[in-house]
Amino acid sequence: MSGVTVTFGGLVALSDVSLSVAPHQVLGVIGPNGAGKTTLFNVACGFVAPDAGELRWRGEVLADLRPHRLAGLGIARSLQDLGLFDRMTVLDNVLVGAGRHVRTGFWPALLALPRHHRDERALTDRALAVLDELHIADVAGRYAASLPYPVRKRVALARALVGEPDLLLLDEPAGGLADDEMAEIGELIRGLTARTSVMLVEHHMDLVMSVCDDIVVLDFGRVIARGGPDHVREHPAVLAAYLGEDVA
Numbered sequence: 001m002s003g004v005t006v007t008f009g010g011l012v013a014l015s016d017v018s019l020s021v022a023p024h025q026v027l028g029v030i031g032p033n034g035a036g037k038t039t040l041f042n043v044a045c046g047f048v049a050p051d052a053g054e055l056r057w058r059g060e061v062l063a064d065l066r067p068h069r070l071a072g073l074g075i076a077r078s079l080q081d082l083g084l085f086d087r088m089t090v091l092d093n094v095l096v097g098a099g100r101h102v103r104t105g106f107w108p109a110l111l112a113l114p115r116h117h118r119d120e121r122a123l124t125d126r127a128l129a130v131l132d133e134l135h136i137a138d139v140a141g142r143y144a145a146s147l148p149y150p151v152r153k154r155v156a157l158a159r160a161l162v163g164e165p166d167l168l169l170l171d172e173p174a175g176g177l178a179d180d181e182m183a184e185i186g187e188l189i190r191g192l193t194a195r196t197s198v199m200l201v202e203h204h205m206d207l208v209m210s211v212c213d214d215i216v217v218l219d220f221g222r223v224i225a226r227g228g229p230d231h232v233r234e235h236p237a238v239l240a241a242y243l244g245e246d247v248a
């Protein structure tokens, strides 16, 4: 992202924000309430079009990014509202995220040709492997609605990962989790860097500090600090912005 500015009526939600995510890196975006984190996430997903600035992916300018184009670009996202289908099994929920890798076209699928079956089998195997990696393979056959929230979060993560994205966008991955669950999700995110880059937008300082290589701090829509965890933790502007907030 470079020079991204977003206004809502008279309110400047993001002002001239630039950042980049390097391959195999976890980039964290933090900031106090109303700093612009969700807006930035929505710009990265194509939900919100910036008033100024540009988005680039692998050197190409994304002139008109829309959410439905993300998968084709090799970008996946997992939202705060997990968007799982409650009346589908965990495995089927994950397969929904595999669209990018379905090779058979409409006719082979409709006619149920052998190639279609082979592709389906390969997808199912990959979905099960991702569930296993996230330690939830044992619930593959359960309905999503029947599972506790932290497990549902992992299902949403599995769905994002099964398309083998090169960039994963995570909105508040620690939201709604207890401390021990937060530590576990932190470890999982850290483990993803072998296969993908991650940009996470998060309110919890402690998670961000423990998993991110690089951190961008927003306040009132502006970048007030950036750098590694140690740099950001001690930065006077960050301390001032978070003053009065309950920061562990």
Ligand SMILES: Nc1ncnc2c1ncn2[C@@H]1O[C@H](COP(=O)(O)OP(=O)(O)OP(=O)(O)O)[C@@H](O)[C@H]1O
Pocket (backbone or CB within 6 Å): 008, 011, 012, 013, 031, 032, 033, 034, 035, 036, 037, 038, 039, 040, 203
């Ligand atoms: N659709 C919208 N219309 C008008 N104002 C908006 C809209 N979305 C966000 N804002 C405003 O833009 C600013 C940034 O909001 P944003 O939700 O991006 O911040 P945030 O850092 O995600 O906050 P939080 O941590 O509370 O979720 C806020 O002042 C917010 O009220």
